Amino acid sequence: MATPESYLGWTVEVHYLNYSTVLYDKAVLTAVEPGWITLTRYPGQPREEHLLIPLTAIRLLKPVEPPDSETHRLLRPVGAEELEAAQRHGTD
Numbered sequence: 001m002a003t004p005e006s007y008l009g010w011t012v013e014v015h016y017l018n019y020s021t022v023l024y025d026k027a028v029l030t031a032v033e034p035g036w037i038t039l040t041r042y043p044g045q046p047r048e049e050h051l052l053i054p055l056t057a058i059r060l061l062k063p064v065e066p067p068d069s070e071t072h073r074l075l076r077p078v079g080a081e082e083l084e085a086a087q088r089h090g091t092d
Contacts, residue, residue: 004032004055009067014039015060016053025051026064037061 007029014037015024027039030050037058041049 004029004037004061007061007063008032010063011065012039013060013062013064014053014058015062016057017059018057022059024060025053027051028067029061 008031010029011026012029013024013026015022017023025039025041027041027049028043029037030040030043031038035055037053037055039051039053041051
């Protein structure tokens with residue numbers, strides 16, 4: 001079973017309770033503390049926002065997008081052979 005720590009740096013969607021209302025937010029999971037997680041909206045921008053959500057209120061933590069990393073970045077144009085192979089396998 002995955003824990004919140006395994007999604008640090010990911011964009012996640014969190015569904016949580018606020019009294020009797022279910023709320024949800026989508027942001028980058030930036031910290032997991034005992035009893036709390038921290039979500040960051042607009043990371044690295046002047047209007048950066050931090051949300052603290054208690055672990056006991058979380059009903060669903062859904063990973064949406066992995067962190068952008070250097071290993072996932074293509075630093076050169078895709079060659080014709082690579083494009084054909086991707087099309088044969090059904091990926092874009």
